Amino acid sequence: MPDASRWLLAAVLAMSASACVTINIYFPAAAAEKAADRIIDEVWQLREGAAAAPAPGPAQGESK
């Protein structure tokens, strides 16, 4: 194989290899956000929306 074409092949393969690195560390950001929201809902007990609102009121009195 001539040197030039060998290098070309190597370059193409290297490029595809480096492109694959980005694929390998692909992180499902949207799914993670959904998961985070589900957990935050539970930890902060926000699921019933309105139930969360009174929380800071009496709580504030406690901290003073």
Place this chain on the structure above:
Amino acid sequence: MSLLSTTRRRLGACLLGLVMAAAVHAQGNLEIDTPAIAALKQSMQKRHAQLAPLYAAGAVGLAADGTVALRDAGSVPLAQRTQANAAIAAENADRAALYREIARANDHPEWEADVRRTFAQRWIDRAQPGWWVQQGGKWVQK
């Protein structure tokens, strides 16, 4: 020809990566229903009763790195500042475990930092009005 064989192997690994990524993507959900995550959620939910007034008073804020931080202890009675600090430390220990567990439960321990970043942003986005959050290195009140 050893160069070619190594690159071919890489290509193979690359295709596998593509397949795995696609699998997760298609599923659209992260696994968060594990006993460890449930235990952490429960522990954090219980502690929230203690932390909520501290968030509201501005004593504790939601930091940019997915932790909670003592921002202004001045509003906490002197005798309770040690407990507040203990609650913060315990919450941060749980949060660190939670981020690790989510990454682990999805068979990608290396996602821990991404999970943490995502949570950091969501905790901040969803903080209640009046709570303090860290943005661009500064504390701002929502």
Place this chain on the structure above:
Amino acid sequence: MRARLSACCVLALLVGGVSPAQAVDRLSVAVADVVSAGLVLRDIRAEFDAARGTAAISVARARFGERVERDLRLRCGRAALDFQGFTCHRAAAQVGGKRIPAVFDLELDRRHGHVRMAAVLDGGGRLELDAGEGGRVRARLAELKAEGLQALLAAWSPSLVRRVQDLQPAGRVSGELDWQPGAGASPRLEVQLRLSEAGFGTADGLRAAEKLAVDLSLDARRSGAAWHWQLALDWQAGAAYLHPLFLEAGPRLSAHGRLDDRQLHIERAELELEGVRRVSASASADLDALDQGRLALEVQGADLAVVGPRWIAPLVAPASAERWAFAGHASGALQLAQGRLQAAEVAFDAAGFSLAAAADGTALALGPIGGALSWRAGQRSGARLQVAGGHWGKLALGGFEVDAELMGEGVTVARTRVPVLDGALVLDDLSLWRGAAGWAGRGSVVIEPVSMPALTAALELPQMSGVLSASLPGLRVSPGEIALDGALVISVFDGYLHATGLRLREPFGVAAHLNADVEARHIDLAQLTETFSFGSMSGFVDADVRGLELARWRPVAFAARIASSPGEYRRRISQRAVENIGALGGAGAIAAIQRSLLRLFDTFGYSELGLQCRLARGVCLMDGIEGATRADGGFVIVRGGGVPALDVIGYNRRVDWDELVDRLQRVIAGNVSPELR
């Protein structure tokens, strides 16, 4: 110096052209300069109005040592001047056009060389100064308020007040100061102060105190260029928070040292502190950079039960502070420089540490511990501790010795053998270091054979025979995980259990869980069923449990496959065991042949048995012998063989795990009737 000042005054009066015998009506005095050691007053003007009894004095420029002030004015509401001296009452003072926030009374007694000054501060409180013969100055402070004092100080040093203001000081101070110039060049300063209702707080709330009552006494003498001082502090009331410690009144401090050209040396300080026999310290620092100094602290006979929760837990383990308990005593020495720990020596005397379980996890207790450790920044040092025993959950640990080498934020532990029942847990070449994310480390673990009868008795499990041992050469610690590469082997029921891929995750938190893959071979069913009173079965099984996850020692996930071991052996199952298998399945879960037939025989022959369970989210997905799914959807658990033969077939593939465990426990307890279909 005094003589020259007086002469100056007399000269001034004469210039005014007043006869000493006459009363003075109105008098204007102008003096160019008053110069004395450390004090220069330029362009002094005084005006006395005898009729109205008022006076006004101004100084265009004053220099006190290095300090220069312009435009000083004193306006006396009532003044008198005669050869006895000068009195000025209800005076207002201004410096540079700004009023000093106090009302003054001044008396100059020329004959006795006394100057008296009293100031009533706007914010409340009274300050009296009395300068007598020989330069002695006494000050008396009565209920001076922090705000008033700050306002007064603001005229003197705005920058100092700004610095102090950040601490938001509050409270009152009373007491006395006595300055004696002394003979030669050895002046003396005595101070007795009492702070009450005092407090401070930084903006971030990390350092604060409230309702303080503190007595302070200071006695300082100069000899040569240095001041030698003695200080006593008695903290009588109030509380303070110095992040992350909460401190309450009680401590008393006595100290002595010297101040030498802005270098402060505390030669020795003794602190009386509850729970500690003796705390002593020495320190030195530049006055301009106190936090950059060095401090040596020595603690003797600290009662850990008192000191632990207050001082150690909040500093070392705030997240689990409430779960820690301490006992015994410790002594130690610390050296700090530039705000960093340089060296530490600690000796333990019958010390005990215990960590209560998080949620319903496993508690750990160690002690009594004796021995010592020393640590030096940037150097290798060692620790040798004798641990007399301990507990890990229900397991008692025997006495052992820890020989560790400390280096920076790392520790290397040589071979440590912790006796457990009749065996031992042996840690080899364990090294741990603290990184940004937490502790990491590596080493190896061996469990020297522990007999199963002893272990099962200690854990309050049904008695089993056999031996547990482990060889785990690949111990790796990373934040949130302890990985144990190698195998743990339990020889039990004539076969063995082989656990690999052991991972202890989040070991110290609420989410602690253990992962492993378990392989069991040639388990004798006769012994197994007898141990758990499950009726009687004979034969052998192999089991593979993949992805086993235990939380609080209870399985929460696995994929298990149990199958008859290959080989020739007697295969019988008792009527009761069949009934129990039926009971496990719940209503309609497992079908057997008719009850009447079942009753006819005590035991049945079988050719093969198999059970699979994939546990996830509290549900066990069941299956039977591999590839033995029936057309009606049932799965074969026991395939009959011999005479009489019996098939046990399961139909319910989704079984609630908690219910299954509950049933199993009731079956073992003995009183569950089978539900057959």
